[in-house]
Amino acid sequence: MKSVQNYSLFTEHDIYLFKEGKHYKLYDKFGAHSVSKDGVEGVYFSVWAPFAAKVSVIGNFNNWNPAQAVLSPRWDESGIWEGFIPDLPWGTLYKYAIETKEGEILEKSDPYALSWEQNLQAASLISTTYYDWDDTDWMQNRWKNNSLNAPLSVYEMHIGSWFRDGENPKQFLNYRDIAQKLVPYILEMGFTHVEFMPVMEYPYDPSWGYQITGFFAATSRFGSPQDLMFLINELHKNNIGVILDWVPSHFPGDANGLHKFDGSYLYEHEDPRKGFHPDWKSYIFNYGRNEVKSFLISNAMFWLDRYHADGLRVDAVTSMLHLDYSRNEGEWEPNIFGTNVNLEAKTFLQEFNTAVYKEFGDSIITIAEESSDFPMLTKPVHDGGVGFGMKWMMGWMHDTLKYFKEDPINRKHLHHKLTFASMYMYNENYMMPLSHDEVVHGKASLIYKMFGDEWQKFANLRALYVYMFTHPGAKLLFMGDEFGQTSEWNFKQSLDWHLLQYPVHAGLKEAVKDLNHLYKNETALYKNQFNPYGFEWVEADDTDNSVLIYLRKGKNEDDILMTVLNLTPRVIDYKIGVDENSKWEVIFNSDDEKYGGSGVIANIFSEDQEEWKNKTNTISINLPALSGVVLRQSKIIVPKKAKSKLKNKK
Known part of the structure; x- marks a missing residue:
């Protein structure tokens, strides 16, 4: 049996910042940390569970017995439980056994764990994010490549379905294997950045990573934290930026996750009108709780800090900012001003943007996936804006696709679909997205959205790409669209790379490659893209x-x-x-x-x-x-x- 000893990484100032919602590096404090106490090596555990009656560490080291490794509550009423357990090796499986005030015992994985098991009951692993980085040149100069005055052409991809081994198509490739294939491909195609759909740990493959349980853990589907770092390091060494999808909008109700973490509505809002998402059947963070804000902003900092990410694309911002998102009349409550704006979520996003730009300056980018006309998303916080670096130009995307689906005979009636964007394209700093959302759920692949026979479809899509790459704003293209993937995106299988044996597909790929290089080489296309x-x-x-x-x-x-x-x-x-x-x-x-x-x-x-x-x-x-x-x-x-x-x- 492993005895638990008193120990703490928290100072009084840490506690003050945590409770004020201003502690932005909680990953240095919470979770499982290898430390030495009185010359003995071991692991310090800490977890926030303010409404728990008892908290213990259970794992394969104590036969998952909640009576053995009991943590102590801090004296300062912070709600933090902590303790030191000697002689625990890397890879040890553990959870927190949280006894509620009603006597129920909940088995919860560590919200700050760096690695998780890959199964539905996933336990946390004692792990590390140590890595010997070799991307100093990129990190010192990336502000030039991430600048609004630089070409920004993003290749959006889902790691699990970009490429798979033909001999074993059901098996995921490791992050390192992906690096060997992805780096030369991006260099050939001329994209400036790669955007990975969520790489944080998630239990359910069909969620594509957007239902996250392990917010600080790189998903073990594709390898270890160091394997993901290798991938990012290799991209950086070849002057390719990395943007990560980040999901502070909601989380699933898995038993080992954040939902009712200590028996109370701790991370989520207790009012279902604010705390439950009717579309995704998931739970919405309580943006008015300071400790939750500290958790989320620390999570953003973590990926920018420990994983050297160059930007975060923030998912589902529209759902965060609107109290009536996907709700009928009577299912939502207006704010104190009588409007539908979630004031707590807006304040949180302002604080998030302020914090990460203060820490990293203009060397990083934050990008909002936001589909409404919410004002001043990319304006500075000190001017009343929300502070994002960019916003997805969803209106442009919808108008453009509607136009190119139309028979040319009728296009004169839709002419304004391609001119309307010029009326508002400088209201925000826009990124033009042709993303994964447009090629799933019966919407058809991008090539099959185009009107006409095969020749016309490919001609239309090439023309659309010319329009996109020469239009003001940054660019984003989902994997497979560069060569005319004919089937809808399927997360269960590889892209149809065999299509490149056909001249029309190989030709489309060549056109995208040349447009990328044109965009990067012609300053007229990017020096004033937001001017x-x-x-x-x-x-x-x-x-x-x-x-x-x-x-x-x-x-x-x-x-x-x-x-x-x-x-x-x-x-x-x-x-x-x-x-x-x-x-x-x-x-x-x-x-x-x-x-x-x-x-x-x-x-x-x-x-x-x-x-x-x-x-x-x-x-x-x-x-x-x-x-x-x-x-x-x-x-x-x-x-x-x-x-x-x-x-x-x-």
């Missing part, structure tokens, strides 16, 4: 021809690109008004044969000194069907002295 100066309509109203033309502008008057979209299935000659003394060259054509296109050359066949739509000159260009064409401008400036000599000679 109104960076965009100008040339032709926004030609509904009959379904043609859209716009400029993207960089840091000087010569740094200009033009995007021309012909979204009808016919080749047309088109006149465009341009500035005097400007020359244009085509640098990308989505109809190129190497992309699976028909090979119609986008040729500038005429340049004239003719006034046209408020411009002094024109160019005329041959536009392929269902295409996106990108042109680069080069100006010819005649020096003033040369002009005066010409006049004298004349």
Whole structure:
């Protein structure tokens, strides 16, 4: 039998910050920590269970007997139970046996555990996040790559279904195996960042990781904490950023999880109108409880600190901010001002953003998945904003997909779907998402959302990608969309990589690769992606021809690109008004044969000194069907002295 001895990692200041909701590194205190007491090696345990009658550590070291390793409550009424148990090795399985005031014994896994077993009754493991990192160059300079003035092209992926061994397709690859395949692929494709769907421990595969039980544990499905760190380290060594999905919005009701942790509604709000999510049958954090805020913000800090994550994409922010989210009249209660805003959740998000940006500066990014028009999400907290670095541009996504699903004959009636985003695209710092949510649950794969026969579908999707990659804002593309995955995403199996043997799929992949490199190499596409100066309509109203033309502008008057979209299935000659003394060259054509296109050359066949739509000159260009064409401008400036000599000679 292992005896429990008095020991504590908490100072009085720690307790004060915890109770004030201002302790942001609780992972240094709570959980299981290897320590030495009086020269004896062992493990210090601590857990927050303020309404418990008794708490003990049970595990494979004491036959799961709750009567043996009993923890002591702290004297300061913090609700923390703690103690030191000698001679426990790494890998020891444990839980907390929590006796409620009603006498019921709950077996709970450690909310701060660094590793969990991979089964429904998962116990915690005594573990470590020590790792010999080798990404110093990236970490010191990542602020440049994560800047709003840098190209941000994100490859969203689910680790368990991106790639599997063909000989054993039901078996997950280890994080290390993924690294060997993922790093060269991202380098080839030109994405700047990878976004992993949740890697925190979760019990239920069909939740895709969004029903988290182990908030501080890397899921053991794919290996150890060090295996995940290896993957992130390898990406960083190759100048690829890593964004993690983070879920502070809800948690499942698993018996070993946070739900009624000490017999009370401890982590969740006790009022079901605020504490239970009707869609996901899960429980909503109590954002008004200071200790819960400390837990959640510490969790965000943990992944940015211990795992060197470069950003957090915060899931389901809309559900957090709206008291009436998925609720009918009478199922929610307005706030003190009579509105539907969850003021406690808003304050929590402001405190979260303030804390992580104070700790890490602009070297990291926070991104809100938010689908409403909630104001000032990406504005500074000191100006009344919520403080996120970016927000998903859900309106753009819905409008764009609706347009490209439509028969070109009818597209003139939906022309505004592609122009409307320009009315609000600088209200926030937007990321344009074509995410996993758009290719599941009967919504069809991205390629099958496009209108037409096979040729038209691929032509439409290539044109859509030109529109996306040349539109202001950061980019996000879900795995498989880059080569035209034909089936909906299935978390149970690998992507259909065999499709790349077919020219149309290989061509689409080549187009995305070239668009990524175009985006990264042309400063006009990213230097002002969140600045109104960076965009100008040339032709926004030609509904009959379904043609859209716009400029993207960089840091000087010569740094200009033009995007021309012909979204009808016919080749047309088109006149465009341009500035005097400007020359244009085509640098990308989505109809190129190497992309699976028909090979119609986008040729500038005429340049004239003719006034046209408020411009002094024109160019005329041959536009392929269902295409996106990108042109680069080069100006010819005649020096003033040369002009005066010409006049004298004349």
